[in-house]
Structures are given as C-alpha cells and as structure tokens.
Amino acid sequence: MAPRLSRGTCPDAELRADELNRLVGELTPFLESSPASAHPWCAGAVVLAGRGGTVALHEAVGWAVRYRGYDERADRGVELPRGQWVPMRPDTVFDLASLTKLFTAVVAVRRLEPDREVAAYVPEFAAAGKRRITVRQLLDHTSGLRPELPFHDHADARDRARLLWEEEPVAAPGGTRIYSDLNLIALQHALERETGESVDALVREEITGPLGMHDTRYNPPASWLPRIAATEDQRRPWGRLDRGMLRGSVHDENAYAMGGVAGHAGLFSTAWDLALLCRSLLDTGGPRPGHRGYPGFETDAAWFMGALAGRGAAGHTGFTGTSLVIDPATDSFLVLLANSVHPCRLWRDGSAPRAAVGTRFARALGVV
Known part of the structure; x- marks a missing residue:
C-alpha cells in the first residue's frame, strides 16, 4: 500500500517555521560562483522536507x-x-x-x-x-x-x-x-x-x-x-x-x-x-x-547530513548531486536533488550544500 503523504504547514509537521523557511536560502549561494568557489555547485535544485505524513516544504530553485x-x-x-x-x-x-x-x-x-x-x-x-x-x-x-x-x-x-x-x-x-x-x-x-x-x-x-x-x-x-x-x-x-x-x-x-x-x-x-x-x-x-535497519544506506554521515548525523539517521548520495536522509528518531525525511554535474563533473565541489541543508532541517526539527 502506498504511504500517505500530503502537503501541509510547519505546525502540521511540528517543525519550526522560522528555520524551515530559511532552508531554501541555504542553497541559493551555491547556484552562482563566489570568491570561495570559481564554479556554482549546481545550476538548480529541488528540496523537499517533511515529518510524519506531512510535506512542509517542496520548492525548486535555479535551472534544470x-x-x-x-x-x-x-x-x-x-x-x-x-x-x-x-x-x-x-x-x-x-x-x-x-x-x-x-x-x-x-x-x-x-x-x-x-x-x-x-x-x-x-x-x-x-x-x-x-x-x-x-x-x-x-x-x-x-x-x-x-x-x-x-x-x-x-x-x-x-x-x-x-x-x-x-x-x-x-x-x-x-x-x-x-x-x-x-x-x-x-x-x-x-x-x-x-x-x-x-x-x-x-x-x-x-x-x-x-x-x-x-x-x-x-x-x-x-x-x-x-x-x-x-x-x-x-x-x-x-x-x-x-x-x-x-x-x-x-x-x-x-x-x-x-x-x-x-x-x-x-x-x-x-x-x-x-x-x-x-x-x-x-x-x-x-x-x-x-x-x-537500512542495509545499503550510509548512517550518521555528517559530511552530507550535517547536524542530522549522530542520531541514527540514514541516507545516501548520488554523483549527479542527489541525496536523501531519513531520521527515525524524529520520523522525518529530507530530499535534495540537484544537477551538480551540469555542465561538467569537474565543477563538483564537495557536499557543503547537502550538509548545510541537513543542519537547517535539524534546527527546524528542534534537535540542535
């Protein structure tokens, strides 16, 4: 049976709105070059965050x-x-x-x-x-x-x-x-x-x-x-x-x-x-x-989970710029999909955006 998911508000998902509303902002600096990086991390991204059966954030930024x-x-x-x-x-x-x-x-x-x-x-x-x-x-x-x-x-x-x-x-x-x-x-x-x-x-x-x-x-x-x-x-x-x-x-x-x-x-x-x-x-x-348990998943990997790590969280990444994290302790989930090899894999520059988004979501959950 397909799980029930519905769009809702931060109160519906018991998430801090002030923190979750800043999550997309964590991504935007990585869409353009900067003094710290000659290349954008990605051309664009889609981020989704939820808790329980409620998706409280599902937004797109940048370019496919x-x-x-x-x-x-x-x-x-x-x-x-x-x-x-x-x-x-x-x-x-x-x-x-x-x-x-x-x-x-x-x-x-x-x-x-x-x-x-x-x-x-x-x-x-x-x-x-x-x-x-x-x-x-x-x-x-x-x-x-x-x-x-x-x-x-x-x-x-x-x-x-x-x-x-x-x-x-x-x-x-x-x-x-x-x-x-x-x-x-x-x-x-x-x-x-x-x-x-x-x-x-x-x-x-x-x-x-x-x-x-x-x-x-x-x-x-x-x-x-x-x-x-x-x-x-x-x-x-x-x-x-x-x-x-x-x-x-x-x-x-x-x-x-x-x-x-x-x-x-x-x-x-x-x-x-x-x-x-x-x-x-x-x-x-x-x-x-x-x-x-979650065979095949990475567990508590701070390099892409940020502050979600250390709590039994499980997830994985993909070379093209994709990632997901599930946190059983808070019954929550975070999906970040980006095209970070567009136009070339040589522009890939670590997982700082993934970790930043993970930490912001942890704050929205109230666990840090």
Missing part, C-alpha cells in the same frame, strides 16, 4: 537546463540563450545516480538471504577469491571489491560479466569498508539469476508500483524530456565516453553500457516520489517488515 556545453580551455560553461534556459520545478525529474543503489538494496533484502554466499546464486562469482563473499557484505560494502571496473569498454554483456567474475578483492572480505559500484552490480546479477527477472522489473514490482512512484523508472520515455534536468557535457578526458550534453540518458557510463539499467545507477525520479520511499521505510523500520 542552463548550459549547452563546457569549454575546457576557459573552464566555463557555455550558456544557452537565456530564452532556452529551463527553470527547475518541484516535479523536475533527476538522474538519481547512486541513489539507485538504495532500490537495489531494498529488493535484495526482500528477495535474497543476507548471510548467504553470493556464489550460491551466481556460481561464476566464486572465482578469484570471492567464494565466501556474502550478500550482506555486498550491501554494507565490506566485500573487499574495488570501487569500479571499465564495463563501458565492452559492448558484449558476456565480456562485462567476465570482468566481474575475474575480479579479485583488493581487501579481505568482511573487513575494510570500500564503497563500490561492483557490490550493487553483483547484487543485480544475484537477483536476476535467483528470480529470472530483470532488476528494473523487480524494482517496479517491489517498490515503485506498490508505493505509487509513477515518476520513477529506468530509461525515461521521450515524453518526460521537458521535465528532466540536464547533467553533463560528457567527453574525454574527464568523462569515459564522448556523448555530449546529456538530458534523459543516464549519466553513469557503465550503466549506459548496460542499456541504462544497472544495480548501481540508472534510475530517474522526482523529489515527491523519493519522499514516498522515505515514508515507507520509516513506516516499516527498514526494507522488509520484521527486518530492522
């Missing part, structure tokens, strides 16, 4: 499309004529990048046994010292696998899979945490082998369909294009492929090579749809009723 390209010699964005700039709207659709991992993790917890070895689902995965890696170790990034592999260099799906089968862990499984796309790609293989269904079908059956997330999917149709935020002028050497300015096509090169559907990246969504996911997770206490 501003640039037609990037001039690497001058290190500047090449702007479109002003009349062609597309403003951000609350219902703007974003390339979620690594927020996709959360969807894969939720499905994995529902469909796979966390303490079972991955090789039990995908025997080929056992090669090169990976036999003892478990589903749980993939979920919490303790498999020992490196962050990524160049799947985009291989047109054949069998060659891409062989890269993963032949990959040897760089650290002993079960020890050091190494954040890795490979973990979620391996989970994708395990899910598809176990269920006989593709990961996009599983996400639709387990999450987006039941929760009524109608604006969330892989490979958005052409009819969505007017609502989609642009990402990057993707070219070598900063990119791994030469694809030009991207809008509506997945930014991640490996996900693109996989047809836009991957365990680590590829989903597009809106702030409201992500709020539905947040509300569902808060309602159930985790990805599966009876299974407490």
